[in-house]
Amino acid sequence: MKILNKEMLLDAGGVRIGMMTIRSPEIASKARPGQFIVLMASEKGERVPLTVVERDLSKGTIKLIFQEAGLTTKILGAMKAGDSLYSLVGPLGHPTEIKKYGKVIIVGGGVGIAEIYPVAKAMKEAGNHVTTILGARSKDLLILENELKSVSSEFYVATDDGSYGRKGFTTDILEELLGKGRYDLVYSVGPIPMMKRSSMVTKKFNAKTIVSLNAIMVDATGMCGCCRVTVGGKTYFSCVDGPEFDASLVDWEELMKRNKIYDDKEKHICKLNIPKI
Amino acid sequence: MKKEPINVREALASIRKGNFEEVVMGYSEGQALEEAARCIQCKNPACIAGCPVGIDIKKFISEITKKDYAAAFATIREKNNFPSICGRVCPAEYQCRKACVFTKKGSAFASGEAINIHFLERFIGDYGMNNSVDMPEASDNTLSKYKVAIVGSGPAGLCCAGELARYGIKVTIFEALQKPGGVLRYGIPPFRMPRDVLDFEIDYLKKLGVDFVGNFIIGRTKTLDELLVEGYSAVFLGLGAGIPSFLGIPGENLCNIYSANEFLTRINLMSAYKFPEYHTPVNIGKKTLVIGGGNTAMDAARAALRLQNMTMKASDTTIIYRRTEVEMPARRLEIEHAKEEGIKFKFLMQPVEFLGDENGFVKKMRCLECSLGEPDSSGRRRPVPIEGSEFDIECDIAVIAVGLKANQILISVTPELKTDKYGDLIVNKETMETSIKGVYAGGDIVGGEGTVIEAMGMAKRAAKGILGHLKTKSS
Numbered sequence: 001m002k003i004l005n006k007e008m009l010l011d012a013g014g015v016r017i018g019m020m021t022i023r024s025p026e027i028a029s030k031a032r033p034g035q036f037i038v039l040m041a042s043e044k045g046e047r048v049p050l051t052v053v054e055r056d057l058s059k060g061t062i063k064l065i066f067q068e069a070g071l072t073t074k075i076l077g078a079m080k081a082g083d084s085l086y087s088l089v090g091p092l093g094h095p096t097e098i099k100k101y102g103k104v105i106i107v108g109g110g111v112g113i114a115e116i117y118p119v120a121k122a123m124k125e126a127g128n129h130v131t132t133i134l135g136a137r138s139k140d141l142l143i144l145e146n147e148l149k150s151v152s153s154e155f156y157v158a159t160d161d162g163s164y165g166r167k168g169f170t171t172d173i174l175e176e177l178l179g180k181g182r183y184d185l186v187y188s189v190g191p192i193p194m195m196k197r198s199s200m201v202t203k204k205f206n207a208k209t210i211v212s213l214n215a216i217m218v219d220a221t222g223m224c225g226c227c228r229v230t231v232g233g234k235t236y237f238s239c240v241d242g243p244e245f246d247a248s249l250v251d252w253e254e255l256m257k258r259n260k261i262y263d264d265k266e267k268h269i270c271k272l273n274i275p276k277i
Numbered sequence: 278m279k280k281e282p283i284n285v286r287e288a289l290a291s292i293r294k295g296n297f298e299e300v301v302m303g304y305s306e307g308q309a310l311e312e313a314a315r316c317i318q319c320k321n322p323a324c325i326a327g328c329p330v331g332i333d334i335k336k337f338i339s340e341i342t343k344k345d346y347a348a349a350f351a352t353i354r355e356k357n358n359f360p361s362i363c364g365r366v367c368p369a370e371y372q373c374r375k376a377c378v379f380t381k382k383g384s385a386f387a388s389g390e391a392i393n394i395h396f397l398e399r400f401i402g403d404y405g406m407n408n409s410v411d412m413p414e415a416s417d418n419t420l421s422k423y424k425v426a427i428v429g430s431g432p433a434g435l436c437c438a439g440e441l442a443r444y445g446i447k448v449t450i451f452e453a454l455q456k457p458g459g460v461l462r463y464g465i466p467p468f469r470m471p472r473d474v475l476d477f478e479i480d481y482l483k484k485l486g487v488d489f490v491g492n493f494i495i496g497r498t499k500t501l502d503e504l505l506v507e508g509y510s511a512v513f514l515g516l517g518a519g520i521p522s523f524l525g526i527p528g529e530n531l532c533n534i535y536s537a538n539e540f541l542t543r544i545n546l547m548s549a550y551k552f553p554e555y556h557t558p559v560n561i562g563k564k565t566l567v568i569g570g571g572n573t574a575m576d577a578a579r580a581a582l583r584l585q586n587m588t589m590k591a592s593d594t595t596i597i598y599r600r601t602e603v604e605m606p607a608r609r610l611e612i613e614h615a616k617e618e619g620i621k622f623k624f625l626m627q628p629v630e631f632l633g634d635e636n637g638f639v640k641k642m643r644c645l646e647c648s649l650g651e652p653d654s655s656g657r658r659r660p661v662p663i664e665g666s667e668f669d670i671e672c673d674i675a676v677i678a679v680g681l682k683a684n685q686i687l688i689s690v691t692p693e694l695k696t697d698k699y700g701d702l703i704v705n706k707e708t709m710e711t712s713i714k715g716v717y718a719g720g721d722i723v724g725g726e727g728t729v730i731e732a733m734g735m736a737k738r739a740a741k742g743i744l745g746h747l748k749t750k751s752s
Binding site for chain 2: 030
């Protein structure tokens, strides 16, 4: 659980996204695209799920990317190479179903770009035509652009302020592409509003769409039900039944509300001057 | 003349309701001696048969009366590795104490006059703990060349590990969470089982040479096959009943509706009652409802009430149960303690819907009144909802404690493991071997939800099965 490398991918406009490489030969040997780990930064820390962005079998390492939001991610942001996480467990959740679909669109927004990277890469390796659409508020908030470019057959960027790529949302490009041609799968990860809009767009074109949900978790092994989501009118645990679901069936309003359950507590603890290890 | 039972010392309800310190403080030596002296040492003691692991109760009580506490400790440890745990959590009133000759015939649970066997067991367990009484190792060390893997560090896994380690077998316990103990750690609150007691019992296993590997999920981090290939001669699965059941009613996914597992895991495992020193939050309501009538419901309600008292100096926590108090499966002691602490009970009510505000937080629970009908398969009278009796109860936290199902993480990726219709593992009842040779199981993953001591009973049988398996291997 030792951190071998840690760097900030970006630190601009109040957004801080960090990346760490952690030694864990067992998780590295098992993790598949779409799966996640749960970590505790310190003994008193929370259990927090993060997607396995990359693994290196020969070195026995995994790579995690996180955006500083709550206390735990801020603590992670302050950690350095040589530090150790208190705990790390995984891989968890179902892996993405990687196979040859044909033409696949992969949409990533914000730190969700980190989560689509392993999927885009695997989809490309499986022989798919991969079209990637990345979205960020502005150019300096875009991560992993080169990495994703290298695994994409076609590549687009949308920024809210038009500072790079197309001005607008990822969904504008998505809608255009779907209007022009047939695609076999859309895979979308980002902020809930983006995933929800993706789903609304792809529904119009009847394009199968998978999203990876970021529900709050505790044990992440199916024991607590904190991460329950409603999909197609039924309750699922995103940790063991997901984290991927058919976008067209997800109850987005419920997920959005449930993800705010601890907003007050989070604000409170972030105001306290808790030493970052 | 029959002597009155000796009451155990307890923390005052007015004080303990505002903290997570242990409620039952146990017998003093004098009290233990007085209580032990009440035992009439029956010629044919029924209490021993009432114990799922068959502790020689008569003998250890007699040893207490002679003040030979080390001998009493050895007598208990012979059958039960964890007297300090079981003395605290065993539902003795349904087991040994119910079988006690002082219990009135035909009574649903032990009479008050029954010998307080559990408090005596705890006294001896704590004596052993405080005086570092060691257990002799088994003399047969021919099996010490073997490695056995145990999956899950709850009561069943711990017990099986202890049994095997005594034979010098190299035991490794794999645990998914960051700390060992399973339900003893995440489910049972510190006010019922102080963490130092749990840590002591686990340290005892470490002294026996048992290895604990935390943060390791068999079925994810490694497969069962890989364990067998790596040279483990047998595997014991103590996976537990970890999946919470919900009510399946509208509105159940509103914010601040918790499964008891989530609520208690946040508090017990993650120490949310010490937020923000510990970083995991739990929400504390002005009006908390806990739905269910078992020990988990009592634990959740008493934890919720403590959080309320700690933050607001007032509490409003209510247990909602479909049947009446007699049918509640919880330990009588927990029900009494809950009442003393100010938990309210509402019986014969069945939740039918949760209603929330515009932000998705729960505000009300809609219920139907029930009457009691004919007994069901459990022998308890079935609650029958009364049509048109709908009414609402206000709440801002609701905790659902209506049972648990078998943990499926390993089973779902190991199709060779045969399960029954409940998802529980099918085993050979004698050896506890599963459908895979060399793989054994016990605890809630086999029997469905049971008690700590029942899980240990199964684990002991499995340990015997494993010893037999290893002996055939070595011969």
